[in-house]
Amino acid sequence: MNDMGYILEVNGLSKIYPTFELKPISFRIKAGEVMGFIGRNGAGKTTTLKSILNLVHPDAGSVHILGMNYLDNEAKIKQQIGYAVGGINYYKRERLKDIVAITRIFYDNWDEEAYRHYLDAFKLDKNKKIIELSEGMKVKFYLSLALSHHAKLLILDEPTSGLDPVSRDEMNEIFRKLAEKDVAILFSTHITSNLEKCADTISYIKNGALLLSAEKEDFIRHYAKEIGGAPTLEDIMVHIEREEVNL
Incomplete structure (x- = not known):
């Protein structure tokens, strides 16, 4: 890790x-x-996340994860990170246990005990197929894969x-x-309660431009000056949404 203790540093990342x-x-x-995006x-949320992981090739900028340049150390860094999306349908006719059997091969630090712990904690049935899981259970399964190699x-x-x-609160x-x-989390969302309950910092992107990235309290203070009064985070989200609709 670098001296400043940053797990993820994104610098001037762009894609045209x-x-x-x-x-x-x-x-x-x-x-x-925990950063809410x-x-x-x-x-541009998904484009940003995919550019960070080089799933789409950025045109400029750099990404450092755990103090290492991502492009120069991609294989090594992938051992220590996890990526998941809502609405996943990969391998939808495969059983969970078969997906895990393939996944564990790729990770040097796969922890079978940790995997069984999360399987039990998330109440996942290893004999079920992806297609048989609810959206919430799919997310929990892919999270369990990430957590089982200590991302x-x-x-x-x-x-x-x-x-x-209820499932959202659980997540x-x-x-x-x-x-x-000490796990760092970057997650995109449009749900205010997610930000209120678990985000430490918030980054706001509009039309491909990052308008503000700040600690949650500073984010609220910034928009309180713009809106006036003492707005809640929900008020701010409504204001942002209304502003964008009126573009």
Whole structure:
């Protein structure tokens, strides 16, 4: 890890498509920090997350994870990070146990005991197929894979999409417990309660540009000046949504 203790450092990351431009994005996440990444659909959240992991090739900028340049150390870093998305349908006709049998081969530090712990904690049936799982159970399964190789960074794209409020609260609690173990989490969301209950910092992207990345309290103070009064985070989210609709 670098001297500053940042798990993830994103510096000037950008990607240009014919109809969309991700303008230079920069932010940092420390160990044990949970960052909520917000913005409307099409604002650039998924492009940012995929660019961080080189799932799409960025045109400029750099990413350092655990103090290492990601592009120069991709294989080594992948051993220590986890990535999951809401609405996953990979290998949908495969049984969980068969997916795990393949996955564990790729990780040098796979922990079978930890995997069994999360399988039990998340109440996952290893004999079920992905297609038989609810959206919430799918997310829990892919999280269990990430946690079973002791990932130090989780990058999650809309992990609570499609979850009922109880399952969402459960997932938020899992995030907080992981943060207590110094796991850093970056997750995109459009759900205010996720931010209120588990985010330490918030980054807001609009039309491909990162408008603000700040600690939650500073984020609220910034928009309190713009809106006036003493707005809640929900008030701010409504304000942001209304502003974008009126573009």
